[in-house]
Amino acid sequence: MNMLFVWIYSRLMTERSFFILILVNCWRRFLALTYLPGHSNGQGCDAFSDRFVYKMPWIVEVCFSVLSEGGNKVMTQSNSSADVIVIGGGVVGCAVFRRFCLMGARAVLLEKGGDILSGASKANSALLHTGFDAPPDSLELACMQAGYREYLAIHQKMNLPLLETGAIVIAWNDEQFAALAGIVKVAHQNGVMDVRQIDSQEIYQREPHLSPGAMGGVIVPGESVIDPWSTPLAYLVQGVKHGGRYHFNCGVRHAGFNDGQWTLETEKGTFNARLVINCAGNHGDHVDAMWREPEFEIRPRKGQFLVYDKPAAEKITAIILPVPTAITKGVLLSKTIFGNLILGPTAEEQTDRDKAEVDEEKLKELMEKGCRLLPSLADYSVTATYAGLRPATEKKEYRILDYPEKQWITAGGIRSTGLTSALGIAAHIESLYRQNFAPLFALDPQGNFSGPPCLCCPNTSQGITPARATVGLSATANWLPAGR
Numbered sequence: 001m002n003m004l005f006v007w008i009y010s011r012l013m014t015e016r017s018f019f020i021l022i023l024v025n026c027w028r029r030f031l032a033l034t035y036l037p038g039h040s041n042g043q044g045c046d047a048f049s050d051r052f053v054y055k056m057p058w059i060v061e062v063c064f065s066v067l068s069e070g071g072n073k074v075m076t077q078s079n080s081s082a083d084v085i086v087i088g089g090g091v092v093g094c095a096v097f098r099r100f101c102l103m104g105a106r107a108v109l110l111e112k113g114g115d116i117l118s119g120a121s122k123a124n125s126a127l128l129h130t131g132f133d134a135p136p137d138s139l140e141l142a143c144m145q146a147g148y149r150e151y152l153a154i155h156q157k158m159n160l161p162l163l164e165t166g167a168i169v170i171a172w173n174d175e176q177f178a179a180l181a182g183i184v185k186v187a188h189q190n191g192v193m194d195v196r197q198i199d200s201q202e203i204y205q206r207e208p209h210l211s212p213g214a215m216g217g218v219i220v221p222g223e224s225v226i227d228p229w230s231t232p233l234a235y236l237v238q239g240v241k242h243g244g245r246y247h248f249n250c251g252v253r254h255a256g257f258n259d260g261q262w263t264l265e266t267e268k269g270t271f272n273a274r275l276v277i278n279c280a281g282n283h284g285d286h287v288d289a290m291w292r293e294p295e296f297e298i299r300p301r302k303g304q305f306l307v308y309d310k311p312a313a314e315k316i317t318a319i320i321l322p323v324p325t326a327i328t329k330g331v332l333l334s335k336t337i338f339g340n341l342i343l344g345p346t347a348e349e350q351t352d353r354d355k356a357e358v359d360e361e362k363l364k365e366l367m368e369k370g371c372r373l374l375p376s377l378a379d380y381s382v383t384a385t386y387a388g389l390r391p392a393t394e395k396k397e398y399r400i401l402d403y404p405e406k407q408w409i410t411a412g413g414i415r416s417t418g419l420t421s422a423l424g425i426a427a428h429i430e431s432l433y434r435q436n437f438a439p440l441f442a443l444d445p446q447g448n449f450s451g452p453p454c455l456c457c458p459n460t461s462q463g464i465t466p467a468r469a470t471v472g473l474s475a476t477a478n479w480l481p482a483g484r
């Protein structure tokens, strides 16, 4: 029925309106799929829909008035050759595309799905991490902190929201309590100097609605919440404004390298470029396998979430984190940028790389866990559920690999922290290119970073909660090393 609706309208409407319709339709379908009857009185879902879904048409209108320039031109071109092709329109691909566009490259982004965020990036916890618990001296830590710093530097100019809640890691038993000092030590080693241990009295002063029994905690003032959708969209829009082009429904099926030029075969024909950057998330190893034995294997790890009605968000101030284990960071409670409260994620290995389904049993477990942390959660409706797939690999580290002789770079295994680190990954990839590759095309030495920002950048949370709200543990991020 949906498709028939879209088809009829596509005949009647302009091409731009057609895309708007598809996006709105997909969005409504997403909500319909994730709505959890039986756990809601319907009120919360209606409130969520009224305030967000039905705002979408004008939001999408704004996006596409900007994007149509980049998209439509590509469609009328005969897929001419580019300097750089970015494969994958997740948050990492969008950030890399933006960066190369700002550096003056002729960049094209190819996305297999019907829109950006067709993979891991469409469903995450939406936290902007400080890196307090990242492996010390790791590439992941460096990219996270560079990404965090750049997001703080550009978010106001790009009309992107930031909810500075801070986080508290809470110990509920002796073993977890014993781990707190180590968490502070690692945080300080990672340069996150405002992290400190607190006692149970301070926990309950800050979070009076938590269950009794918290033994102590660690406060992380810089952890924040952002909008997981507007952010990558803004990166794409800014890239398009700087001359970049994109194609959706354009999965890369084959890659061949000849005479210093890549030829990529896709559903929409052939594309050529001097440099290819593989940002294909859960299919990153498959894309590398088009021309070499991949150096890593993607092992998707699913995370399921519950979204509670907005009044539930008043029951916490900060992001409530558990003491992590060797396998998972564990289940958290957090406000969202749209004013709801989320509970999750789970951590479940699976082989399917595309299906992120919720299941009742796990959701019930999550709910019970949530009520053990915050008993009053039982009084609130669950308005939606969702799941995302982390592009994990056999190693607990990012797999950013460069092959200068083949003019190819892979950003693989960007598992649990890619929303934060995307801008940092893009900067890292730019420096790999500048340092290790013979120049393949002209780049601006400084980049056009102070050039036109994304003035009418879409911000899906605008008008829903304040674009910037400071609560409790406001951080200045003075601890971050100075960067560009």
Ligand SMILES: Cc1cc2nc3c(=O)[nH]c(=O)nc-3n(C[C@H](O)[C@H](O)[C@H](O)COP(=O)(O)OP(=O)(O)OC[C@H]3O[C@@H](n4cnc5c(N)ncnc54)[C@H](O)[C@@H]3O)c2cc1C
Pocket: 087, 088, 089, 090, 091, 092, 093, 110, 111, 112, 113, 116, 117, 118, 119, 120, 121, 122, 123, 124, 125, 126, 127, 128, 129, 250, 251, 252, 253, 279, 280, 281, 282, 283, 284, 287, 301, 302, 303, 304, 345, 387, 388, 389, 390, 391, 414, 415, 416, 417, 418, 419, 420, 421
């Ligand atoms: C449950 C969960 C919670 C998380 N919480 C956080 C958090 O709080 N903070 C944080 O910073 N990060 C978080 N993350 C991590 C973050 O979401 C990921 O690291 C990030 O989304 C990975 O982005 P990506 O661009 O590498 O991959 P993806 O988003 O998967 O993008 C890859 C894209 O490539 C496309 N593609 C694949 N194959 C092809 C092909 N052959 N041709 C063209 N296109 C192709 C796909 O369709 C997809 O759109 C979380 C992740 C999950 C799942």
